[in-house]
Amino acid sequence: MRAARFHEHGGPEVLTVDDVDSPEPGYGEVVVDVRAIGVNPVDTYFREGAYPVPSLPFTPGSDLAGVVDAVGEGVDRFVPGDRVFGTGLGNGMHGTYAEEVAAPAEFLATLPEGASFEDGAALSLVGMTAWQALVAHANLEPAELALVHGGNGGVGHVAIQLAETMGARVLTTANPEYRDRLESLGAETVFDYGRSDLTDAVQQVGAPEVIVDTRMDEYMQFDADVAAQGARVVCLGNSTEQAGLSAVGAAKSKDVRFQFMTMYNTPDKAAVLARLGDLLARGEVVPEVERTYSLDEAGEAQRAVLEDSFLGKLVITP
Numbered sequence: 001m002r003a004a005r006f007h008e009h010g011g012p013e014v015l016t017v018d019d020v021d022s023p024e025p026g027y028g029e030v031v032v033d034v035r036a037i038g039v040n041p042v043d044t045y046f047r048e049g050a051y052p053v054p055s056l057p058f059t060p061g062s063d064l065a066g067v068v069d070a071v072g073e074g075v076d077r078f079v080p081g082d083r084v085f086g087t088g089l090g091n092g093m094h095g096t097y098a099e100e101v102a103a104p105a106e107f108l109a110t111l112p113e114g115a116s117f118e119d120g121a122a123l124s125l126v127g128m129t130a131w132q133a134l135v136a137h138a139n140l141e142p143a144e145l146a147l148v149h150g151g152n153g154g155v156g157h158v159a160i161q162l163a164e165t166m167g168a169r170v171l172t173t174a175n176p177e178y179r180d181r182l183e184s185l186g187a188e189t190v191f192d193y194g195r196s197d198l199t200d201a202v203q204q205v206g207a208p209e210v211i212v213d214t215r216m217d218e219y220m221q222f223d224a225d226v227a228a229q230g231a232r233v234v235c236l237g238n239s240t241e242q243a244g245l246s247a248v249g250a251a252k253s254k255d256v257r258f259q260f261m262t263m264y265n266t267p268d269k270a271a272v273l274a275r276l277g278d279l280l281a282r283g284e285v286v287p288e289v290e291r292t293y294s295l296d297e298a299g300e301a302q303r304a305v306l307e308d309s310f311l312g313k314l315v316i317t318p
């Protein structure tokens with residue numbers, strides 16, 4: 001079978017497609033015949049060497065959707081032929097950029113009837129991230145005001161839909177090119193992320209009780225400044241030395257709670273995926289698949305996920 005791997009760390013060009021042995025399912029694992037793979041910024045961090053990999057060559061990739069091919073000992077939730085989707089691979093274990101993948105069964109859920117493999121793969125990591133941020137960490141309640149940064153991104157466009165489905169009012173900072181489409185996904189107000197009066201503009205609409213910060217660098221001080229009394233800010237973007245609060249006054253005076261998270265820590269991934277599958281089946285949270293790539297184009301997909309502007313997700317179909 002074919003797998004896109006890197007033999008050394010570097011730019012997108014280090015990804016090559018190799019012929020490798022088909023995997024056998026270990027204890028608690030399921031071998032999936034992969035039909036679609038979500039492309040995420042984190043896949044590039046492992047390739048670049050910013051995040052550690054167990055050994056080289058390494059197959060990146062967190063998300064997958066496909067058909068169960070074989071089931072290992074200790075797995076009773078799936079049988080061959082089941083359609084599944086899942087996430088969490090590629091971190092401490094090989095990833096999903098391959099035609100066949102041995103995945104822990106606890107990282108998988110049933111892909112609902114009628115949902116495409118592309119939708120399942122596109123939803124899994126970003127859906128789990130949005131779920132952990134809004135449901136597990138922020139405890140978002142109906143009618144609260146939520147602010148999602150990076151609304152046209154993978155996480156952002158799904159977080160908008162999830163928050164709206166939970167009954168919240170949703171504001172978002174985004175590329176203004178996608179305003180209409182983000183409003184149709186459930187955003188009440190889309191703020192051009194480039195405007196110089198962003199703080200005033202948000203404050204005129206209201207003080208968010210929940211903020212999902214997919215960027216952090218530009219926004220942590222902004223988050224504290226616009227937040228409501230007792231707001232919950234969930235930080236999941238990349239951080240640099242610039243990320244942080246330059247002045248803690250606003251955060252202290254309003255008892256703002258900052259929560260940092262990684263979706264890899266989700267305790268029961270299968271349970272969250274099952275809920276996301278239900279929302280997908282009911283059309284409540286549906287990823288936008290902007291473009292699909294072949295496995296041979298994996299490097300180009302990884303370049304695009306960091307450099308190109310788009311709404312939603314990029315997907316590889318091996």
Ligand SMILES: NC(=O)c1ccc[n+]([C@@H]2O[C@H](COP(=O)([O-])OP(=O)(O)OC[C@H]3O[C@@H](n4cnc5c(N)ncnc54)[C@H](OP(=O)(O)O)[C@@H]3O)[C@@H](O)[C@H]2O)c1
Binds near residue numbers: 042126150215236
């Ligand atoms: N901690 C976790 O568990 C976790 C999970 C998932 C993702 N992440 C991280 O979260 C970040 C977002 O992930 P993603 O998958 O959503 O990435 P993505 O699809 O690349 O989305 C990022 C979005 O941010 C937008 N953006 C650029 N500048 C902005 C600004 N100043 N204000 C608001 N939005 C801006 C981009 O729009 P344009 O391209 O149109 O400019 C793009 O749509 C990444 O750093 C990723 O590694 C963390």
